[in-house]
Amino acid sequence: MSEISTPADRRQRIVDAADELFYTRGIGQVGMDAVRDAAGISLRALYTEFPSKDDLIVAVLGKRHTMWTNGVTAKVDAIAEPRQKLLAVYDYLADWFGDADFRGCGFINAFGELGAANAQVAETVRAHKADFQRYVDSLVKDAGGPASLGPQLAILAEGAQTTAAIAGTTDAARHARAAAESLVAAAGI
Template sequence: MTDEQVRAQIVEAADRLFYGQGIGSVGMDVVRDAAGVSLKTIYRQFPSKEQLVLGVLEHRHDMWTRGIDSAVARADTPRDRLLAVYDHLAAWFEEDDFRGCGFINAFGELGATSPAVAEAVRAHKLSFEVYVDRLVADAGAPAALGPQLAILAEGAQTTAAILGSPDSATVARAAAETLIDAAFAKPTGSAA
């Protein structure tokens, strides 16, 4: 097995454990057992638990990006591409193991004590905002719509996790439709 494969095996095991049980409640020995490798192998790949958390967040970012890209690619119109974000959320919220946003969860656990984790979470959230901004620009909508749609998606993730209900995606999608329709109804240059 290559170093890359071993690293991926460790990250996938740690991701399942951290996401399902919380980062603080999972020791490295539990990760070792789940990954089927030695502690020495884990620490060779990730010199600290913080580094492993960062590896998991990178993995989650890649999964998120692939999921959003796939949903958006299936949409036919610029408006549908904006709404595809919420369709992706709806499918995700229906998954049996859904526990909310792994980035928000990591920030809640470690954001105050790990500047590196806090920065990784901020970079991910900013990347999503930039992505939505690009979809908004491609649709020819006012730039102010991007942050509105992004924060709506963020709120849906948190609400779905706390309430344990996937309905937040449907509510957020309906609100997004209202925002999109309002943005296109405003004449260019009008006051907000």
């Protein structure tokens, strides 16, 4: 086992290894031994950082939340016009869906696997989805749209993620963007 220079480095290495394994194989299919091996640390070090698998799952979801938020925000912030900012969310989705390792939304996947049986995971997923909803609502407000438009645009993005994962294509992003354009136009933005 290779030693890692700082506890923060060790923690990040564990989260990164778990994220890759959970996302590609599924949370239930990955044991702590597999995470230990992928991170290149001892089982003792793993449990020092994460006393339970649930703690590790929540940390992985925290990483995914940051990745999602940074990705969407960067795509939206690159656009100046408020109406186009609303649509840039779907452009981000198209880019993401085209990634070779795309396996759907890690939050939806985690909720599907564990949400009914794990209140901590369910709450983490709900908090992430609520954060995205607030973000879309703020974009709608900045564009001068009605409050009802935010949830409609967010549900299009959520549905596109699930559809893209199942279909294995980026088409869902294009269809969701077209639907979003119609909703934005109907709202008079």
